[in-house]
Amino acid sequence: MKLIILDRDGVINHDSDAFIKSPDEWIPIPGSLEAIGRLSHAGWYVAVASNQSGIARGLFSMETLGTIHDRMRQAVAEAGGRIDAIFFCPHGPEDGCTCRKPKAGMLHDIARRLDVSLSEVPLVGDSLRDLQAAASAGCHPYLVLTGKGRATWNQSGTSGELPAGTEVHDDLAAVADALLKTQS
Numbered sequence: 001m002k003l004i005i006l007d008r009d010g011v012i013n014h015d016s017d018a019f020i021k022s023p024d025e026w027i028p029i030p031g032s033l034e035a036i037g038r039l040s041h042a043g044w045y046v047a048v049a050s051n052q053s054g055i056a057r058g059l060f061s062m063e064t065l066g067t068i069h070d071r072m073r074q075a076v077a078e079a080g081g082r083i084d085a086i087f088f089c090p091h092g093p094e095d096g097c098t099c100r101k102p103k104a105g106m107l108h109d110i111a112r113r114l115d116v117s118l119s120e121v122p123l124v125g126d127s128l129r130d131l132q133a134a135a136s137a138g139c140h141p142y143l144v145l146t147g148k149g150r151a152t153w154n155q156s157g158t159s160g161e162l163p164a165g166t167e168v169h170d171d172l173a174a175v176a177d178a179l180l181k182t183q184s
Helices: 032-041 062-078 105-114 128-137 149-157 172-183
Strands: 002-006 044-051 085-089 122-125 140-144 167-169
Touching: 002 105, 002 172, 032 044, 032 062, 032 172, 044 105, 085 105, 105 128, 122 128, 122 172, 128 140, 128 149, 140 149, 140 172, 167 172
Parallel strands: 002 044, 002 122, 044 085, 122 140, 140 167
Antiparallel strands: none
């Protein structure tokens, strides 16, 4: 199975410091839906792994999160792709759970549920915690410069804090281009 794991906010859709609290606030980043479509057509299994602490903070409900994800899946489908699985951590940063990135629990859960090895599986994120979780789980980290990615690069990329082997691309479309180019 060719598996790719995507962070949601800042990779697929625009991020917000005030959280994405409703389907109307979920706005795709230009090119991201088409990138998922190209990956899907090339046989990639697309999973989303997202911290969603807005639930723990009482900013939105599980039902609302489900509605946001329904909108995301529909938008991806309209672009010719699919999201095969969505995993999320509903806990806050102070809850000490093992599923919240930068810990790798959510990624290990993906591996168990899909019965796959995470070795060299591409994980695309826009924050250092995404990349740290990827490296901890044995995934291949990709940083996109959308969302918080540019700030992550400015803070961590130039100081050498990014996990070894992290690839940096402008956006999800560029990551898809690179993966599909090496596949052919």
